[in-house]
Amino acid sequence: MKLLYYPGCTLKTSAKNLERSAFAVMEALGHEMVEMEDWNCCGVVASLTDDDLMHHLAPLRSLIHVEDQGEDKVVTLCDMCCNTLKQTNLRVKENSDDLETLNAFMDRENDYKGTVTVIHFLEFLRDEIGFDVIKKKVKRPLKGIRIMPYYGCMLLRPREVAIDDAEEPTILGDLLSALGAEVIDNPFKIECCGSYHTVDEKESVSKRAHRITNFATEGGSDAMVLSCPLCRFNLDARGKEAEKMFKDYKQIPVFYYTQLIAIALGLDQNVCGFDQHVVDPLLLLKKKGVFEKEDKIIKI
Numbered sequence: 001m002k003l004l005y006y007p008g009c010t011l012k013t014s015a016k017n018l019e020r021s022a023f024a025v026m027e028a029l030g031h032e033m034v035e036m037e038d039w040n041c042c043g044v045v046a047s048l049t050d051d052d053l054m055h056h057l058a059p060l061r062s063l064i065h066v067e068d069q070g071e072d073k074v075v076t077l078c079d080m081c082c083n084t085l086k087q088t089n090l091r092v093k094e095n096s097d098d099l100e101t102l103n104a105f106m107d108r109e110n111d112y113k114g115t116v117t118v119i120h121f122l123e124f125l126r127d128e129i130g131f132d133v134i135k136k137k138v139k140r141p142l143k144g145i146r147i148m149p150y151y152g153c154m155l156l157r158p159r160e161v162a163i164d165d166a167e168e169p170t171i172l173g174d175l176l177s178a179l180g181a182e183v184i185d186n187p188f189k190i191e192c193c194g195s196y197h198t199v200d201e202k203e204s205v206s207k208r209a210h211r212i213t214n215f216a217t218e219g220g221s222d223a224m225v226l227s228c229p230l231c232r233f234n235l236d237a238r239g240k241e242a243e244k245m246f247k248d249y250k251q252i253p254v255f256y257y258t259q260l261i262a263i264a265l266g267l268d269q270n271v272c273g274f275d276q277h278v279v280d281p282l283l284l285l286k287k288k289g290v291f292e293k294e295d296k297i298i299k300i
Contacts, residue, residue, distance in 0.1 A: 003124065004071045005033040006062060008081035009041050015078070015229035017273025021258040022077055022121055024271040028262075029129060029137070036074065038065050044080060046087035053102060059088035060102055064109050066116045073117045075124055077258075079154035079228040085118045086161035120155065122171055122227060122257065123163050131178040139266030141180030145288050147255070148184045148221040149173045150212070152231045153192050166190070172225060175257060179264040184221040188212045193234040202238065209239035210246055223253040223284055225260060232256065232277075240278045253281035263290060 003026075011019040026033050043058035063085065066074045076082040092099040093114045103111040119127075125134065149172035156166040164171045169190065173183040191212060194205035212235060216224055226232060232254055239251040259272040263285060274282045285291060 001031045003031060003033050004066060004069065004074045005035050006039055006074050006076050006081065006085065007035060008076065008078045010078055010229045014233065014276070017276045018077055018229060018256045018258055021256060021262045021272050024267050025258055025261045025265065028265045028267060029134070031129070033075065036066060036069060042081040042084040044084065046084045053098060056088045056091060056098070056102060057106065059085045060092065060112055061106060061109060063089060063116050064106070064112045067113060068110060072115045073119065075119050075121055077121050079120070079152065080230065082118060082120045083154040083161060089116060089118055090160055120163050125175065126171055131174055134175070134261065135178035138179060138264045140264050140290055142176070142260060142264055142290060143180050144182070145284070145290070146182045146184050146220050146222045147176055148186045148216040148219065148224045149176060149189055150224045150226040150231065150235070151190050152226065152228050153195070154228060156190060172227070172257060176225065176260070179260055181260070184216065184219050186215055186219055186221070188215045193231040194238070195230060198234050198238060202241070205234050206238045206242040206245060209235050210242040210249055213239050213251055214249065217252060221252065222288070223255055223281065225255045225257050227257055237278045251279050253277070253279045253284050255281050
């Protein structure tokens with residue numbers, strides 16, 4: 001199966017390892033992601049007021065280009081992109097007057113017909129492939145590794161575009177179980193990481209990263225797994241900075257779920273881009289004996 005892919009900006013800069021590991025996983029599962037043509041920034045945040053149509057222009061233009069390529073489905077990896085695209089898509093499908101206004105404004109583009117479905121890569125793995133199928137393909141079970149799923153905000157809010165239950169999500173935990181890891185639940189799994197306050201309130205975000213991670217380690221977690229590039233930066237980089245602020249505190253590794261799938265499927269660790277992390281996740285994998293000397297690595 002070929003699947004049209006909308007990357008967004010971060011996947012081409014600080015989250016290249018999320019993209020690369022996802023592409024490798026898809027190939028190993030017998031599917032292919034194809035990057036869409038002429039995409040643009042999603043706009044980063046969805047419109048927060050009823051009378052604000054300007055912030056819907058950027059995501060709508062990309063949705064138009066999905067239709068221009070003859071497709072009715074597009075997958076995203078970035079939580080923020082997925083949330084923004086989904087909210088705009090929902091807005092124009094439910095409000096014909098808004099769609100008419102936006103189409104008229106973008107007079108150099110084809111009109112959006114409202115045929116596109118936006119899905120998160122996690123949704124595709126769960127609903128189209130199935131975690132049971134992934135489980136059967138596991139070559140390196142993540143046995144003995146205790147991992148806390150961390151969801152943050154954008155996957156679960158607002159309810160209309162969420163990919164799971166806002167209070168008790170299970171999608172990451174179910175995936176981890178299929179990969180052989182031990183899932184450590186935590187009420188902080190749905191707390192905000194600090195988001196864009198990381199730009200001007202670094203210390204506050206570091207304190208928040210410490211709070212989330214400390215809760216994880218107290219619950220017995222060896223690591224955390226997530227899907228959002230901004231969450232990864234805040235919990236990884238800002239969390240590492242928190243070590244200077246709190247005595248005896250040590251930041252644990254933070255994985256993208258695609259990296260753990262790649263490792264479990266037996267892929268070359270180089271597709272994971274662990275060198276882009278501040279706290280090296282590879283050290284934990286080696287410590288837990290995930291890599292055996294006789295390991296036969298599948299190169300992508």
